[in-house]
Amino acid sequence: MLNPDVITRVGAKLSQATGIWELMEDLGHALTVDPDMRMLGGGNPAMVPEFTQAARQRLKQMLEEPETVAAMLGNYDPPRGHPRFIEAFAALLRRTYGWPVQPEHVAITPGSQCATFFLINLFAGQDRAGKQRKILLPLCPEYLGYADQGLEPDIFVACRPKLEWIEGPNRHLFKYHIDLAVVEERLRQGDIAAMLISRPTNPSGNVLADDEIRALSGLASQFGIPIILDQAYGVPFPAIVYTSIQPVYAPHFILLFSLSKIGLPGTRTGIVVGPAEVTAAVASLTAVAGLANPTLGQQMVLPWIEDGSILEIGPRWLQPFYNARRLKAREWLHAAFERARVPWAMHADEGAFFHWLWLPELKISSREFCQRLKERKVLTVPGEYFFYGLEENWTHRHQCLRINYSGHENVVREAVEIIADEAAQNQR
Ligand code: PLP
Numbered sequence: 257m258l259n260p261d262v263i264t265r266v267g268a269k270l271s272q273a274t275g276i277w278e279l280m281e282d283l284g285h286a287l288t289v290d291p292d293m294r295m296l297g298g299g300n301p302a303m304v305p306e307f308t309q310a311a312r313q314r315l316k317q318m319l320e321e322p323e324t325v326a327a328m329l330g331n332y333d334p335p336r337g338h339p340r341f342i343e344a345f346a347a348l349l350r351r352t353y354g355w356p357v358q359p360e361h362v363a364i365t366p367g368s369q370c371a372t373f374f375l376i377n378l379f380a381g382q383d384r385a386g387k388q389r390k391i392l393l394p395l396c397p398e399y400l401g402y403a404d405q406g407l408e409p410d411i412f413v414a415c416r417p418k419l420e421w422i423e424g425p426n427r428h429l430f431k432y433h434i435d436l437a438v439v440e441e442r443l444r445q446g447d448i449a450a451m452l453i454s455r456p457t458n459p460s461g462n463v464l465a466d467d468e469i470r471a472l473s474g475l476a477s478q479f480g481i482p483i484i485l486d487q488a489y490g491v492p493f494p495a496i497v498y499t500s501i502q503p504v505y506a507p508h509f510i511l512l513f514s515l516s517k518i519g520l521p522g523t524r525t526g527i528v529v530g531p532a533e534v535t536a537a538v539a540s541l542t543a544v545a546g547l548a549n550p551t552l553g554q555q556m557v558l559p560w561i562e563d564g565s566i567l568e569i570g571p572r573w574l575q576p577f578y579n580a581r582r583l584k585a586r587e588w589l590h591a592a593f594e595r596a597r598v599p600w601a602m603h604a605d606e607g608a609f610f611h612w613l614w615l616p617e618l619k620i621s622s623r624e625f626c627q628r629l630k631e632r633k634v635l636t637v638p639g640e641y642f643f644y645g646l647e648e649n650w651t652h653r654h655q656c657l658r659i660n661y662s663g664h665e666n667v668v669r670e671a672v673e674i675i676a677d678e679a680a681q682n683q684r
Pocket of ligand 1: 454
C-alpha cells in the first residue's frame with residue numbers, strides 16, 4: 257500500500273488523480289469494457305478506412321521480412337531511435353522543406369506526450385543558479401496533457417487570448433487570438449524558459465496562422481528562448497487542418513511530431529526535431545526512463561518516410577474524413593441547441609477533431625455538467641482542465657467543454673442531442 261506520509265512530493269504530484277489520468281481512464285474504458293458510453297471524450301483518432309487498410313497491408317508485408325521482424329520485436333534500438341528511421345526523417349525534412357535537419361537534430365520518444373514530459377522538465381523548475389523558470393503558454397486554453405507534467409509545482413504561465421466573433425448576426429462562432437502584448441509583457445519578467453503551444457490547439461481547434469507563428473518566433477528570438485511547437489494534429493502530418501498553413505522551422509524551434517493522430521496511437525511514437533543539445537538530452541532521458549523506444553511505429557512508417565508518402569496520408573484520407581465529420585457535427589449542434597433554446601457558441605473549428613463549446617448561461621460548473629452527461633452515457637471533457645497556469649478566473653473555464661466528433665455518426669448525433677437537452681435543464 258502506498259503510504260501518503262512517506263511518499264515523496266514528486267511521487268504525490270505525479271500519482272494523484274490528474275485530469276489526463278481521468279480522461280485516459282474514461283476513454284480506455286469506453287473503448288474496451290463500456291461500449292454503451294458515447295465516446296466524445298479524449299483524443300482517440302478514428303479508424304479512417306483507407307488508412308486502416310494501408311496499415312494492415314504494411315503489417316502483413318512486415319511479417320514477411322525477417323529483418324523487419326527482428327528490428328521490430330527482437331532488438332533494442334539506441335535511445336535516440338532507430339538510426340535508419342532517424343536518417344530518413346531528417347532527409348525527408350531536408351528535401352521537402354529545405355530545412356537544415358541532420359540526424360543529430362532528431363530523437364524518438366514513446367509518444368509525444370512523453371516528449372513534452374521530458375522537455376518541460378528540462379526547461380522548467382529551479383535552474384542551477386537557483387532561479388525558478390517557467391513555461392509560457394501563449395494561448396490559454398491549452399492541452400490538458402501538459403498540466404501535470406512538471407516535477408516541480410507552478411511551472412506554467414498561461415496568457416488569456418482576445419476573443420473575436422467571426423460569423424453572422426446570431427453570433428455562434430468565435431475565435432481566440434493570441435494577445436501578443438500580454439505575451440511580451442510576461443516575457444519581460446525574465447523567468448520564462450520556453451514557450452509551448454499546440455498547433456492546432458487542443459482543445460479549441462484554433463490553428464495559429466503563419467503570421468502569428470512569425471510573431472511568436474520573433475518574440476522567442478528577442479528573449480532568447482525556444483518555442484516548443486506540438487504538431488500532434490498539424491502539418492506536415494497528420495495535417496488534420498482546415499485552414500491553409502505552412503510548416504515552420506528555425507534554430508530556436510523544437511518541433512514535436514506524433515504518429516498517433518495519423519491512426520497509430522497504439523505504437524506510441526513521438527518525434528522531436530530541434531537543436532542537437534536538446535535532442536541529445538531527450539535521448540538520455542529515454543535511456544534513463546525506458547532504455548529505448550517502441551519500435552513498431554518506426555518500422556511501420558519507415559517506407560512512407562523514405563518515399564515521402566507519409567505527407568499524402570493527411571490530405572488524401574484523413575482531412576476529408578474528419579472534415580465531413582466536423583461539418584455534420586456542426587449542423588447537429590446548431591439544430592439541437594436551436595431546438596433546446598439554449599444560448600451557445602463554438603470556437604472556429606480550424607483543425608484537429610474537436611468542437612469547443614461555450615455555454616454562457618450554464619448555472620453549474622462545466623465539470624459538474626460533464627458529470628451529468630456521463631450519467632447519461634455521454635463522455636466529454638470539461639473546460640476546467642484546460643486553464644492551468646491562468647491566474648484570473650475567466651468564465652470560459654467553467655462554461656466550456658470539449659467534444660471529440662471523430663466517433664460514429666449516430667453516436668455523435670445522439671450525444672449532441674443529449675448535451676443540448678442537459679444544457680437546457682441547467683441554464684440560468
Ligand atoms: N499533444 C496534443 C495536443 C495531443 O492532443 C496529444 C494527444 O491527444 C498529445 C500531444 C499526445 O499524443 P501522443 O503521446 O499519442 O503522441
